[in-house]
Amino acid sequence: MQNNYGRGILYAIIAAVLWGLTGLLSQYLFQKTDVTISWSMGVKSILSGLLILAISYNHDGNHIFSIWHQKKDIASLLVYGLIGLAGVQVTYSLTVLTSDAAIATIIQMLGIIGVIIYSTIFFKQRPRRQEYIAIILSLLGTWLLVTRGHLTELALSKTTVIPGICLIFCSAGLSVLPFNLLRKYSSLIILGWGLLIGGVCFEIIHPFWINPPQPTLIKIIAIILITFVGTALAYLLYLHSMNYINSTVASLLDTFEPLTAALGTVFFFNAHYNWAEYVGSFFILSTVFVLAVGSHHQA
Template identity: 35%
Template sequence: MTKQMKGILLAAGGASLWGGSGAAAQYLFEQTGITTSWLVAVRLLLAGIVLTTVSLLKTPQQVRRIVSNRRHLVSLIGFALLGMLNSQLTYFLAVKYSNAPTATVIQYLQPVIIIIWLAIAQRQWPRRIDCISIIIALIGTFLLVTGGHLGTLALTPAAIFWGLWCAVAAALYTLLPRPLLAKFDALAVCGLAMLLSGIGMLPEIIIHRLPSLSLMGWLLVAYIVVFGTMFSYTMFLQSMRYISPAVTGILSAFEPLVATFLAVTLLGTRLTGAAIVGSLLILLTTLLQSIPSNYYQRIFFLTGKHKTKTK
């Protein structure tokens, strides 16, 4: 097996496991009395313990440097609360009030939010392809939220609110850890962030009794923690050693595809034609943002060159 094929399989597998966790959470919310906050608390705490332990065994000096430096620790706490916990909690709330496919797709508005934020922060207009991405994303969001009909909502106000806030949280999750990731191993940073987030949610585990779940319910909780969090993150992270970030960005589309397939086939979730078209348009923005800018420069250059010759 070539390195490129190995990277593709790891990235697609990690994204697929993420998508499966969304469908698993939808089943738990619909069929059991499990609360969103309890599920997020268990997911973050257990995954944080395991990943931090792995980091301590693999790169103990990096973990010590992060927690012993006040500036690094403040950055880590900010990432843990505003990025990690925020994104996890709002995503599952979006799943609860809508469904796994819708929540996962709306989360992919993250690149558009980052584009707008960077344009404001840097006080410069976005690139041409960024403006195109924003327009496509807005059209896709309109179709997804309204079903293509003005004056009506295909989603509840709660689903729209948590879905859009989930996209904002995903953008914060991407932007906040950049200074730490530039200096430290990603496994150590995310493991510690998960652990701190889980500790912050610990009262949800202590105060509330264990939910009364069937064997299937507990297996799904285990899947969300082990495969939907630890394995998916590790696989996706490892894929970057073999393939470019552009390819991993494109392969991340497996997450909403798997979430949609499982929700439709196993959970009976129904999607309208407008919702499907809107979802594809939102995913298209991620594809456009994953392609390196020099490719667009070549396209525009060749297009301009071709027009010059034809005059």
């Protein structure tokens, strides 16, 4: 049991790291090329969803369609695809648009509070002492990391409040919404259909044939990596991690996403760390050791 707990932690960390690397690629595409957020969302969601469903069909055959046989499962899948998967991407982008990436990242990490409340009420999963400590470390570390220590300079505009609140709920939904589905279906089936549902909604908003970016080799490679590694593989690992750890722990380990993005800016964008970022990185990394101590109680 202890080995499974450690495996779940590893899967969640790898997923968060891949998301962080994907953020760096996305930053390059959106700032340096003609690739837009609205166009890329539908493309990456549909392609990654189809890939995962193809893999799942090769493994489970027609069983991948069984999730559409029960009305309750259909409702859960639609909510997960629209709120948990598509919702996080949309609300995060809107929060960045009305404020900046630092504030959006802090707000997104507050989703862990929603996970704790939801898990306590509906799943009767009260956080253990180690998880309370990890929550404090992860939130404080994320705050230091994305603000670079300028804590008093953060301010939310009125236009940020609504998308920011929605982002908190969507971030929590990403962890808790698929919980019941995972008891009946494989993570491949749930994630594949969820991404496809979100991708179809994005395509309705911005069809891929309208104002597509001019194709170049570097843009094609970046889009492929974002689609199949940063989206399909990352979400699959994160969802699969919840077969071994609870949603609270999985959400805590998502703090490795801003850590990876911050380190990436140092190596790829020639940014420089200050004291707050070093301390914040240390706090985030410490959550792994704190949660590892708790794994002994899982055995």
